[in-house]
Structures are given as structure tokens and as C-alpha cells.
């Protein structure tokens with residue numbers, strides 16, 4: 061009789077399925093996993109509530125009409141960036157002027173500057189080239205949708221490359237001073253009292269990139285026209301900081317530095333309707349939830365002598381279940397078990413089979 065060893069959390073997952081009536085008990089659920097892994101997985105709803113629907117538009121401070129209202133415009137000259145307050149429901153358009161110009165972009169919550177755009181989560185959810193219809197997310201533990209890419213005529217955005225920096229140009233080419241995104245961002249953010257350390261991983265607009273078969277990443281020349289633009293619709297009050305990429309010696313902007321235009325609009329009602337339904341979760345944490353909510357002002361680190369570890373859900377408990385399989389199920393398991401990974405460890409192979417089935421079957 062095979063055993064199935066589960067952590068507390070894995071056991072809760074399967075127990076929730078049992079409680080939802082998917083099977084009579086965990087052993088029956090295992091047999092269902094074996095059957096469906098052979099015959100084809102049946103999609104079923106999650107057995108637990110997943111967040112709650114909340115209308116993000118309660119954050120919008122104006123009445124959206126039939127038409128957009130232009131509030132502000134600014135020419136971003138080469139070598140510069142600009143910190144722009146974009147309130148929930150407003151649209152920031154970043155537009156080409158001559159074409160072929162890359163822009164880097166940072167974003168902060170206006171209410172709490174430690175909530176910043178997280179390129180990693182955005183890349184995980186929307187791929188390496190997020191575009192029209194995709195969301196831009198803040199970093200854990202906040203993980204809120206900050207902006208919707210409302211319009212993207214160029215479809216040439218990148219999440220692979222970091223901002224270029226002064227040191228990049230010095231270490232590679234010996235320039236003591238060269239326009240670069242890190243320093244341009246820092247100078248633009250200084251208008252709001254932020255420091256160079258507050259510049260974070262950039263979302264790159266109008267930047268052609270690809271991953272090569274050997275796993276290396278590459279910047280390629282771009283083809284964007286003077287008409288091309290990206291529009292970002294703010295879903296919360298933000299400080300958005302775009303800058304003209306300072307790189308004129310790589311192909312990023314086809315070996316030139318050109319201006320970009322910024323335009324700020326109050327969205328029309330039809331713009332707001334294009335935001336997909338958003339759910340809110342208890343795990344989108346704010347400083348109210350932090351065990352250490354105070355922002356440090358000392359630069360040196362020293363140990364808190366009163367520190368007592370409080371890692372959630374530890375120690376991790378294990379449950380060892382005996383799973384009764386009839387000869388038919390035993391034959392299915394023998395066929396499905398990943399012996400290439402687990403050898404004779406049937407417990408590990410059964411756990412893999414059950415959990416991979418569970419994740420694959422619950423939409």
C-alpha cells in the first residue's frame with residue numbers, strides 16, 4: 061500500500077477539495093487524480109474563495125465623462141526624465157516624437173513610496189514583453205495592480221534588462237560621465253525627495269529584446285514611428301517616472317538620443333470600462349500588517365537583541381497517509397509515476413502526481 065506524505069498546507073489543499081465534495085476522502089481524491097491523469101483532466105472551480113471583488117474605481121476622484129480631458133503635457137528632452145503625479149483614473153501617455161526612442165519607467169504609490177513597481181511579478185504574469193491589456197504590479201508584500209497598459213501601438217516593451225547606469229558606461233567603455241537611466245531617474249525622483257537608492261528595476265518602453273537559445277538576453281534595434289505611444293491607466297494614485305534612455309552607444313534606441321512627449325489625461329468612462337475585473341486579497345499587505353513597520357533612517361545594520369523569529373506556518377508539519385489502491389489504480393500509478401525523477405520513492409512520485417493534477421485541474 062503506497063504512502064502519501066504531505067505538509068500541513070498540502071493536506072489543507074486536498075481537504076478543501078474533499079470538503080467541496082470533489083471526492084469522499086483524500087484516498088478517493090488520489091484515485092480521482094490517477095484516473096484523470098490517465099483519461100484527461102476535468103477542470104473544476106477552486107474549492108476555496110479566491111479574494112473578493114472590489115471596484116477599484118472607488119479610488120477615482122473625478123467623474124469620467126464621454127471624452128478624455130487633457131491635464132498636462134511635457135516634452136522629455138534627451139538626457140532627462142520627469143516625475144509625474146498620476147491619480148487613479150488618469151492616463152499617462154508616453155509618446156514618440158521622432159521614433160525609435162527607448163524610455164525607462166519607475167512607479168511608486170503616492171501614499172507610500174515603499175510600494176513600487178515590480179518588474180519581476182509583471183514578467184511572471186504577463187511574459188517578458190507586457191503589452192496592451194496587461195497590468196503592471198507592485199512588489200510583494202503589496203502585489204497590487206498599479207497600472208493597466210491601456211494602449212500600446214508599438215508592442216515593444218521589455219522586462220528583461222535593468223536600467224543602464226553610469227558604472228556600466230565606465231566599466232565597459234571608460235566614460236567617466238555618460239547619460240544613463242539610473243542617474244536620470246535619480247535626478248527626476250529627487251523632485252519628490254527620493255534618493256538614488258529608491259530607483260528600482262525599470263519597465264522599459266520601446267525596447268526590442270529577445271532571449272537567445274543559450275539563455276542570454278539581447279537588445280535589438282527597434283522600429284517605432286513618430287505616431288507610436290504607450291498609454292498607462294493608473295489604478296491607484298501614483299508617482300510615475302519615465303525617462304529618455306541615456307544609451308546612445310548600443311542599439312537600444314538605434315544609436316541616438318531623441319525626445320519623447322508625456323501627456324496626462326483624465327480618462328473617459330470608456331477607458332475605465334476597459335480595466336479587467338480586479339480582486340482584492342488579504343495578502344496584499346500594507347505597513348499595518350508588518351511586524352516591523354518603521355522605515356529605517358540609520359544606514360548601518362545592527363542586530364536586534366530582542367529578535368525572536370516568527371516565520372509563518374513553522375514548524376512545517378508532515379502527515380503520512382496510507383492510500384489503499386486496487387490493482388487497476390496500482391497499474392495506473394505504475395504507468396504514471398515519474399521514476400526518472402524519484403526512482404523507487406513511490407511516496408514522492410505519488411505526491412507529485414496528486415499535486416500536479418490538483419493544480420492543473422483547478423482553474
Ligand SMILES: [Zn+2]
Pocket residue numbers: 164223224240241242304305306307
Ligand atoms: Zn537606459
